[in-house]
Amino acid sequence: xxxxxxxxxxxxxxxxxxxxxxxxxxxxxxxxxxxxxxxxxxxxxxxxxxxxxxxxxxxxxxxxxxxxxxxxxxxxxxxxxxxxxxxxxxxxxxxxxxxxxxxxxxxxxxxxxxxxxxxxxxxxxxxxxxxxxxxxxxxxxxxxxxxxxxxxxxxxxxxxxxxxxxxxxxxxxxxxxxxxxxxxxxxxxxxxxxxxxxxxxx
Numbered sequence: 001x002x003x004x005x006x007x008x009x010x011x012x013x014x015x016x017x018x019x020x021x022x023x024x025x026x027x028x029x030x031x032x033x034x035x036x037x038x039x040x041x042x043x044x045x046x047x048x049x050x051x052x053x054x055x056x057x058x059x060x061x062x063x064x065x066x067x068x069x070x071x072x073x074x075x076x077x078x079x080x081x082x083x084x085x086x087x088x089x090x091x092x093x094x095x096x097x098x099x100x101x102x103x104x105x106x107x108x109x110x111x112x113x114x115x116x117x118x119x120x121x122x123x124x125x126x127x128x129x130x131x132x133x134x135x136x137x138x139x140x141x142x143x144x145x146x147x148x149x150x151x152x153x154x155x156x157x158x159x160x161x162x163x164x165x166x167x168x169x170x171x172x173x174x175x176x177x178x179x180x181x182x183x184x185x186x187x188x189x190x191x192x193x194x195x196x197x198x199x200x201x202x
Contacts, residue, residue, distance in 0.1 A: 003201065005041070005046070006046045006047075006201050007146050007201030008035065009040060009043060009046060010070050010071055010201045011071070011201070012078060013036055013037065013040050013080070014073070014077075014078055014080065015069060017033055017036065017078045018035055018078060020021075020032050020033055021078060021167060021196075025096075025099045025167060026145070030099065030101065030145075030177075031143070033085070033101055033105065033143075033165065034101055034141050034143055037101055037103040037141070037163055037165055038139075038141060038154040040103075040151065040163070041103050041104065041105045041138070041163055044105070047082060047105050047161065047163075048105070048106075048161070049084070049106065049159070049161060050139040052068050052082050052084060052161060053066075053084065054066060054084035054085070054086055054159035054160075054161075055084070055086055057174065060128040063194075064085060064086045064088055064089035065083060065084065065085045065086065065089050065194065066080060066083070066084050066197055066199045067081050067082075067083045067164075067194070067196045067197060068082040068083070068084075069081050069169075069197065069198065069199060069200060070082060070194065070199065070200065070201050071200060071201060072169070072200050075165050075168060075169060075172035076168060076172075077118070077168070077169075078109070078137070078165060078166065078167055078168070078171035079165070079166050079168065080163065080164075080165050081104075081163070081164045081165070081166075081169070081170070081196065082161065082162070082163055082164075083160070083161070083162050083163075083164050084159050084160060084161050084162075085107075085109065085152075085154045085159060085160045085162075086154065086155055086159050087154050087155060087157055087158070087159070088154065089152070089153070089154045089157040090116070090151065090152060090153035090154070090181060091152050091153075091176040091178075091192065092151055092179060092181075092192065093112070093114055093128055093150065093178065093179040094149065094150070094151065094176060094177065094178045094179070094188045094192070095146065095147060095148065095149050095176055095177060095188075096144055096146055096166065096173070096176060097173040097174075097175045097176050098120050098146045098166050098167035098168045098173065099143070099144060099145050099146060099166070099167040100143070100144045100146075100148075100164065100165070100166050100167070101141065101142070101143045101144070101163075101164070101165045101166075102136050102141060102142050102143075102162055102164055103141045103163045103165075104136050104137045104138045104139075104140070104141070104160065104161075104162045104163075105138065105161040105162060106138070106144075106158075106159075106160065106161040106165065107137070107154070107158050107159055107160030107161060107162070108135060108137045108154070108155075108156065108160065109135075109136045109137070109152050109153075109154055109162060110133065110134075110135055110136075110152065110153050110154070110155065110156070111133065111134045111135070111140075111142055111150050111151070111152050112130055112132075112133050112134075112150060112151050112152075113127050113130075113131045113132050113133070113134065113137055113148065113149070113150045114128040114129060114130055114131055114149040114150065114151075114179075115128065115129045115130075115131045116128060116147075116149060117129050119191075123185070124184060124185050125183050125184060125185060126177075126183055127177050127183055128149065128179055128183075128186055136162065145149050146167075149179070169195070170189070170193065171189075173189060174187075174189065176188035176189055176193075178191060178192055
């Protein structure tokens, strides 16, 4: 396995994704992208813990996640990340501001998906109702539109290695919010997102 081969595989996926996005993303088109990403996840010779290690538990100093950014094609282009989360990692409920897909290579991540029950008139507050719970693992992906809200947690003893694909790079999304336990909204990127690791292939 060479970095050139990985880069070619990532670039080929993103070319197909951009063609789908050009037609418009909705609930019906998301499964097309999921299928493409699941095929890439089968390339365990490319994507594995040896090449994309999780945070070292003994040296993490509380760090529970590492996000590898696999391409940089500008602020308006689909962007692929490979995330490794340690057991104990969790997030508050949050949106993505753009469509998003999670496909597992290794490990299990528990997702709760919420309905927003307020009318959105208060820019600093939201109320949520649990809609469903989904276990993301190999063969069981999840997909979102930009206004969908979910949270995650990782349990057990094994880290995860999951693809996260977004319609735009996370670093360019200024409108993501996190819902606090009391319903208050905080900017997700400023308050909860760590920088991505600089591993760029395309």
